[in-house]
Amino acid sequence: MEELKNRILQDGKVINNEILKVDSFINHQIDVELLNNISSFLASHFENVNKILTIETSGIAFAIGVAQQLGNIPVVFAKKSKSALTDNNVYSAEVKSFTRKINSTVIVDKRFLKEGENILFVDDFLAEGNAALGLLDICNQAKCNVLGLAVVIEKSFQGGREKLEEAGVKVISAASIGNFENNTPIFD
Amino acid sequence: MEELKNRILQDGKVINNEILKVDSFINHQIDVELLNNISSFLASHFENVNKILTIETSGIAFAIGVAQQLGNIPVVFAKKSKSALTDNNVYSAEVKSFTRKINSTVIVDKRFLKEGENILFVDDFLAEGNAALGLLDICNQAKCNVLGLAVVIEKSFQGGREKLEEAGVKVISAASIGNFENNTPIFD
Numbered sequence: 071m072e073e074l075k076n077r078i079l080q081d082g083k084v085i086n087n088e089i090l091k092v093d094s095f096i097n098h099q100i101d102v103e104l105l106n107n108i109s110s111f112l113a114s115h116f117e118n119v120n121k122i123l124t125i126e127t128s129g130i131a132f133a134i135g136v137a138q139q140l141g142n143i144p145v146v147f148a149k150k151s152k153s154a155l156t157d158n159n160v161y162s163a164e165v166k167s168f169t170r171k172i173n174s175t176v177i178v179d180k181r182f183l184k185e186g187e188n189i190l191f192v193d194d195f196l197a198e199g200n201a202a203l204g205l206l207d208i209c210n211q212a213k214c215n216v217l218g219l220a221v222v223i224e225k226s227f228q229g230g231r232e233k234l235e236e237a238g239v240k241v242i243s244a245a246s247i248g249n250f251e252n253n254t255p256i257f258d
Numbered sequence: 259m260e261e262l263k264n265r266i267l268q269d270g271k272v273i274n275n276e277i278l279k280v281d282s283f284i285n286h287q288i289d290v291e292l293l294n295n296i297s298s299f300l301a302s303h304f305e306n307v308n309k310i311l312t313i314e315t316s317g318i319a320f321a322i323g324v325a326q327q328l329g330n331i332p333v334v335f336a337k338k339s340k341s342a343l344t345d346n347n348v349y350s351a352e353v354k355s356f357t358r359k360i361n362s363t364v365i366v367d368k369r370f371l372k373e374g375e376n377i378l379f380v381d382d383f384l385a386e387g388n389a390a391l392g393l394l395d396i397c398n399q400a401k402c403n404v405l406g407l408a409v410v411i412e413k414s415f416q417g418g419r420e421k422l423e424e425a426g427v428k429v430i431s432a433a434s435i436g437n438f439e440n441n442t443p444i445f446d
Contacts, residue, residue: 093367094369094370098334098335098337098366098367098370099332099333099334099367099369099370100322100325100332100333100334100335101332102322102325102326102330102331102332102333103330105322106326106330126314126315127314127315127318127335130315130318130319131318131319131321131322131333133319134288134290134293134319134322134323135322137288137290138290138294142290142291142294143290144287144288144289144290145287145288145290145319146286146287146288147286147288147315149286178286179281179286179287181282181287182282182286182287
């Protein structure tokens with residue numbers, strides 16, 4: 071999506087050729103007009119979605135945007151839990167954070183995922199794919215159908231797409247970065 | 259706002275006459291159609307807003323909704339920081355959490371609040387007002403004008419509105435609960 075790529079080139083900051091900082095328009099300050107356009111682009115690739123699933127925090131804004139474009143369907147956000155808890159009322163999965171190098175547990179109340187529902191994941195970043203794999207684990211426990219992952223920015227050199235496609239999850243990104251050269255993103 | 263009050267009566271769960279659980283439509287699963295309607299109601303009470311300010315996590319969805327209704331203005335969400343840090347690049351404030359009984363530090367990057375900007379706070383709950391007072395502290399540091407707080411659910415018996423109005427902050431809530439009787443919310 072050209073608008074997002076241009077914005078990344080203009081306002082993104084590349085840190086050590088691995089991390090892209092987009093906090094001025096995606097995940098600390100959010101450009102809502104851009105969010106609407108990204109959401110419209112992402113939503114156009116999916117149909118028959120019953121519910122959006124994301125993980126707190128920075129996926130929530132785009133989950134709302136995509137849900138609006140798909141007819142105001144419900145959004146569920148998985149919560150980060152401090153400890154691996156044994157709670158019969160929630161589905162839980164382990165997620166390794168790429169940025170923070172720690173494992174965390176994410177949970178979804180069992181009331182909010184029903185067998186047979188068509189679920190679309192939404193997130194701001196796709197790197198190694200661990201967050202989406204955690205959501206897939208949860209959806210498998212709930213016997214939901216996962217229609218795919220709609221992600222704002224993909225860093226394709228980190229292998230997340232391969233893992234997800236191998237697991238049968240279709241991936242659509244609004245901008246995909248193949249690598250960084252001299253601290254500049256090179257798009258796929 | 260009648261639609262929200264009816265939904266609270268239908269799907270909200272009152273816990274020990276103090277906590278109202280609305281996780282099936284506000285802050286774990288989000289009813290996006292209801293979010294749009296609440297956002298429209300809240301936005302109609304404010305004008306000349308330059309930017310929305312909220313705190314992660316559950317304020318973000320409604321911040322996006324209100325920002326869309328006000329002409330797709332930018333949203334900034336304050337981040338929770340694990341420690342009181344000394345960082346010249348951020349504004350920070352202490353916030354006491356009503357639900358969790360702990361203090362936390364919230365931060366906003368100085369690049370995202372400019373002197374003279376008209377700021378509207380958005381949040382899901384108003385109880386004792388501590389989150390909004392923290393945001394007010396940050397806006398005062400940044401020399402922004404605070405136009406008010408737009409909140410989804412107010413628990414007026416916990417005194418947040420008084421503190422905020424005393425500090426000059428106009429408060430608009432989509433539903434205001436005066437007290438609970440026999441585990442049922444009584445609206446103001």
